[in-house]
Each structure stands twice: as C-alpha cells, then as structure tokens.
Amino acid sequence: MGSVHRVFHDSAPRPPERLRFLGRETEITISSADDPVKPDKTSEGHSYLWKYRAAFSVLRTCFRARLHKHQSLCYIRIPKVGAGCSERASLALIGRVTPVRGSSLQMTKKVPTILLRVGMYVTQLDRPWIETPFLFRRFEIKTQQQIAQIQEYCHHVFIDTERGIDIDIADVPASDGGSLPENIPPNSPSQTSANGQSTVSFEEEIQQALEVRSKTKQVVEHMMEDARIGNSIDSAEAREAVEGIMDSITRNREALICLTQLKNRDEYTSIHSMNVSILCIAFARHLGLKEEQIRAIGVGALLHDLGKMRVPMEILNKPGRLTPEEFEIMKGHVTLGADFLKNTPGISPRSFRVLLEHHERYKGGGYPKGLHEDQISLVGQLAAIVDVYDAITSDRVYHNHLHPHDAIKRMYEWSEKDFNRALLEKFIRCVGIYPMGSLVEINGTDIGFILSSNATSALKPDVLLVMDTQKNRHAKPSKISLTETDGSRKKDKWTITKVLDAVEEGIQIDSFL
Ligand SMILES: [Fe+2]
Incomplete structure (x- = not known):
C-alpha cells in the first residue's frame, strides 16, 4: 500500500457518509486526522490510501466538497467491504460508489447558468420545463449552443455531477447574489441608445468607430505623457473623447465594443484606459443611467489609471511578478492619480469616484480604503467590474489573456468576494455571454x-x-x-x-x- 505521510487537514472528525458501494448501502469514512495514518486491514474493514494523481479525480467526484487541490494524499475507510482488494482493484471499485438518496454527497448541484459547461448533465431547471423549448427533462449538454439556450431561459439549473462533469469551482454560492444598488433604475433598457435601438447598422458605424478609437487613443497617450512629465492635463480633451465614444455607442454600440478586443501588449495602459472607458459607457447606458452620469463615468474611466504614470517605470514595466513591496508602491497609483488631478478643473466628483474606487472590492478586499458593499459607489462598483474584465482579457508581462467568454465565467466565480453579483450579471448581459468581438x-x-x-x-x-x-x-x-x-x-x-x-x-x- 505504500507509506503514508499525510492525510486530510481538516480539524473536525466527520461522521461516516452513507453510500452505495458494490451494490449495497454502506458507510464510508473519510479520515479527518492530521497525523500519519497506517493503512489497516482489520475486522472493521479496510482503509485505503491513494496518491493524488491516481485517485484524485475519482474521489473528487465523490467527495468534492471534502477535497482540496493542495492535498496530495487522501485516506478513506470502507468498512466490511472490499476485503482482499488490491489497491488497483479498490480504485476501480471506488469509481462505482454512488451516493444514497438524501446523503449529503448526493450528486445534484445548483449551478448558475453562467457557469455551465459542455459535458454537464442537467436534471432540473429553475422554471417548469413546459415553459421552455427543451424536449427532454434530463439531458447532457453537448454544445455551446445548448448552454446559450439554457441561459436564455434560466438563471440557474441543477446538474447531476455523477452523470456529467462537475462544476470546476470549490463552492457554488448558495444565494443568487446581492441586490442592485438603489440608484440603478429598476426597468433599465437592455440595449443601446436612449430609446434602446441602434440608429445605424454595425457596418455603417464601424469606420466611425475605428476613428473614435484612434482619436481616443491619442488623447489618452497625450494625457499619460503629460502626467509622466508632471504637466497638468486638459480635461476638455478627455470630455471631448468621451463625447465621441458616447455618440458612437448611441448610433451603434456593437461596433466600438467589438474594437475593445483589439489589444496590444506594448500599449497596454493606454489601450486599457480607453477600453475601460468604452465599456463603462456602454455598461452605464445598458443600465439606463442618465447622460450626465454616463459622461462622468466615461471621463473617470479614461483617467482611472493615470496615477500609474507617477509610479517608477521599473516597477510599472517590470517583467514578472512584483515583490510585496513593489506591489504596495503600485497600489499607490490610485492616490497618486487623485492627487495629480485634484486641482484640474472640469473633473466631476463622480469621475473621481471611478478613479478612487476602481480597485475596491465588494467584500472589502480591495484598496486603497478597503471599502465594502454600499460604501462603494455604483460607479466604483461598475468600474471595478469593467477594469478587471479588460485586464484579464489582455496580455500582460506577467500573465496571458483569458478568452472573454472564460473571463466572464471566472469573474462570476470571484463575484462572491469581489463584485456586486447582480451588477456583474447585468454586465454579462451587456457584453454578451459570448462577448462582442470574440x-x-x-x-x-x-x-x-x-x-x-x-x-x-x-x-x-x-x-x-x-x-x-x-x-x-x-x-x-x-x-x-x-x-x-x-x-x-x-x-x-x-x-x-x-x-x-x-x-x-x-x-x-x-x-x-
Ligand atoms: Fe488601476
């Protein structure tokens, strides 16, 4: 069986779980001891130990809530069954363990539809089947198209993790997420311009959108250069660029949003600032905010990382991860930016909040103040979502980009701590489950x-x-x-x-x- 060095790191002993094993109900105990355990073979049963790589995936399916990636060894006791089994045979047998109905290990799991993947087995919807076009009441998801269809009708579904693949995160949040801040209109339009309609087609708008993008990029680069050498910036330039973005999005939002997928690693900071402004404006319009609010959010987003120009270049452009000390300096870009802009006329308090709060996180894990929930303004919450979305879909010196489709899934996983989930869901609706331009x-x-x-x-x-x-x-x-x-x-x-x-x-x- 091999020597044993470590078992689970949980502190409290667990009661046995009732499972069906070898065709009959039995109990399986997962060791909770932190001490070295010797595999035994007694009248009580057998204990088996398997190494991570051999058994982890099978055991994770059965005991997913109990296993963690850092655990390299696990130990289970199977009483009065499996006598005489070799390690290899036992491994095959454990693969056939099924939970007894009502067991805490029953394999049905509630999953937000945003986290669905091909290979999952759907057993139940959050609405009657009759209200949906699905022919079968239980089915395995075979295509992305099926996922899109489910997402169209449902907010969450139940999956059978024994008949299909499991969700790839440790914990599925129990709740459906927080509520929207009060200042989001309840009946916000879901589409583009003031009346919810594009006034021109994508094809008609795209050339203008390319021009808007080019001009905005120049404005951002100009402001960054000013900030770098210590000159004050002209906020009128920023406001004008924002007007151009707003006009383009009013005519046809898809064109400019698609162009946010054009990335360039060497020009990350300027392109990122522009993209965050475009996406913040599109998102704010999607939420039905007033023109004046949208304008302020757009300006704040365009300026949100200007303080990075006051961070030493060797830290800003360091290839590789920052040391904790360097990261502290980098975090200072928020207050450096606010200090730099505080005497600049024409920047509204709302724009400042975008800048000051774009690194705050919903449950208090952000900076510079560690604000949480309602302490963070709507524009700060909105900017945080957009900032992260654009950052993780971009290549950086220290990480490769995520596909936009994967990025929104990942952000949903993080939303328990980092984002207002209700607001994130609206952002996903805004850019699409398959984001525009992907x-x-x-x-x-x-x-x-x-x-x-x-x-x-x-x-x-x-x-x-x-x-x-x-x-x-x-x-x-x-x-x-x-x-x-x-x-x-x-x-x-x-x-x-x-x-x-x-x-x-x-x-x-x-x-x-
Ligand atoms: Fe930032």
Whole structure:
C-alpha cells in the first residue's frame, strides 16, 4: 500500500457518509486526522490510501466538497467491504460508489447558468420545463449552443455531477447574489441608445468607430505623457473623447465594443484606459443611467489609471511578478492619480469616484480604503467590474489573456468576494455571454466574430463570418444571425461549435473591416 505521510487537514472528525458501494448501502469514512495514518486491514474493514494523481479525480467526484487541490494524499475507510482488494482493484471499485438518496454527497448541484459547461448533465431547471423549448427533462449538454439556450431561459439549473462533469469551482454560492444598488433604475433598457435601438447598422458605424478609437487613443497617450512629465492635463480633451465614444455607442454600440478586443501588449495602459472607458459607457447606458452620469463615468474611466504614470517605470514595466513591496508602491497609483488631478478643473466628483474606487472590492478586499458593499459607489462598483474584465482579457508581462467568454465565467466565480453579483450579471448581459468581438467557430465549418446580442434573443448573437476553418478567407465577410432556423425542420441553422482565441489564432477583427 505504500507509506503514508499525510492525510486530510481538516480539524473536525466527520461522521461516516452513507453510500452505495458494490451494490449495497454502506458507510464510508473519510479520515479527518492530521497525523500519519497506517493503512489497516482489520475486522472493521479496510482503509485505503491513494496518491493524488491516481485517485484524485475519482474521489473528487465523490467527495468534492471534502477535497482540496493542495492535498496530495487522501485516506478513506470502507468498512466490511472490499476485503482482499488490491489497491488497483479498490480504485476501480471506488469509481462505482454512488451516493444514497438524501446523503449529503448526493450528486445534484445548483449551478448558475453562467457557469455551465459542455459535458454537464442537467436534471432540473429553475422554471417548469413546459415553459421552455427543451424536449427532454434530463439531458447532457453537448454544445455551446445548448448552454446559450439554457441561459436564455434560466438563471440557474441543477446538474447531476455523477452523470456529467462537475462544476470546476470549490463552492457554488448558495444565494443568487446581492441586490442592485438603489440608484440603478429598476426597468433599465437592455440595449443601446436612449430609446434602446441602434440608429445605424454595425457596418455603417464601424469606420466611425475605428476613428473614435484612434482619436481616443491619442488623447489618452497625450494625457499619460503629460502626467509622466508632471504637466497638468486638459480635461476638455478627455470630455471631448468621451463625447465621441458616447455618440458612437448611441448610433451603434456593437461596433466600438467589438474594437475593445483589439489589444496590444506594448500599449497596454493606454489601450486599457480607453477600453475601460468604452465599456463603462456602454455598461452605464445598458443600465439606463442618465447622460450626465454616463459622461462622468466615461471621463473617470479614461483617467482611472493615470496615477500609474507617477509610479517608477521599473516597477510599472517590470517583467514578472512584483515583490510585496513593489506591489504596495503600485497600489499607490490610485492616490497618486487623485492627487495629480485634484486641482484640474472640469473633473466631476463622480469621475473621481471611478478613479478612487476602481480597485475596491465588494467584500472589502480591495484598496486603497478597503471599502465594502454600499460604501462603494455604483460607479466604483461598475468600474471595478469593467477594469478587471479588460485586464484579464489582455496580455500582460506577467500573465496571458483569458478568452472573454472564460473571463466572464471566472469573474462570476470571484463575484462572491469581489463584485456586486447582480451588477456583474447585468454586465454579462451587456457584453454578451459570448462577448462582442470574440472569435467563435460556427457549425464546425466557419470562423467568425461575435457582433452583437440579438435584440430578441440576447444569447443568439449575430456573427460576422470571415473565413472557413482551414483559414481561407471568405471573399466578403457575411453577417448571420444565430436566431435563423433551417426552414421546414425549424432547427437552428447556425450553431457555435467552439470558442476560439483570436490572439492564438492570429485573427484580428480590424483586418476584416
Ligand atoms: Fe488601476
């Protein structure tokens, strides 16, 4: 059986769990001792010890709440069964353990639909099946398209982690999230301009959006240079750039949002500031905030990291992780930025709150003040979400980007501590489950960019098909809608078959516009 060095690090002993094992109900005890344990073979039963790599995945399925990644060894006792089993045979047997109905290890788990993955087995919805288009009352998720359809109808579902894959996080939050701050309008519009409609098409807007992006980038770079050498900035330039963004988003929000997926590692800080402003404006409009509020949020977002220009360049551009001391200095960029701008006319208090609170975290783990929940303004909460989203979807010297689709999932996992979950959910609705500008494979044959959330079916976006999967460019990009059905059979004509990484694939949207 091998020598034993360590078992679980839990402090309290656990009662045995009732399970079905070898076709009959029995009890399994997971050791909670922190002392070395010798495998035994007594009249009481057998104890088995398996090394992490061999048994972890099987045991994690059975005892997921009890196992943690840092544990390299685990120890279980199986009384009065399995006598004479070799280690290998026992490992095979434990794979067949099933929970007894009512056991705390029963494999049904409530999962927010934002965290669904292909391979999960859905057993129950948060609404009657009859209100949904699903033919089967239990099914394994086979495609991303199915996930999108479930997300369209449900906020959460129940999955059977024995019949399908488990959720990939340690704890699924029990609640459905906090409430929105009071100053978010209850019936906020879900779409773009003041009346909720784009006034021009994506194709008509995209060239103007590219110009807005180019001008805004210049303004940000100019302000950063001023800040770096200690000159005061002209806030009128920032306000003008924000007007340009707001106008573009009013005409057609998708165009400019798609362009936030154009990244450049070497110009991270300026592009990030611009992207945060674009996404904050789009998000604030999605929430139905007033024009004046949106304008202030946009200006604050454009300036939110200006204090980084006052941080020593060797720390700002350090390749690799910062030391704790260097990180403390880096954290100072918030107050450095506020100090630098405090005498600059034309910057509203609301804009300052964006800057001051964009690193505060919902449960108090942020900086500089460690504010929590309602102590953080709506604009601060909003900016924090957007700032993290753009940062983790960008390449940095110390980390590689996440695909936008994965980024929103990851942020949802973090939202217990870091974000107002209700607000995060609205952000996800705003940018889309498949965020605008991200790359996907369609029907296994074509590659395209997500263009928009369809007005009638937010989770069936429009897609700009640009090439086939062999990377042969189409003569002309063509726009399709995932809401289209295949005539007589009423089947979806288009399906997202894979989420692709635009950077890894070397496919950038601007080369097709
Ligand atoms: Fe920052």
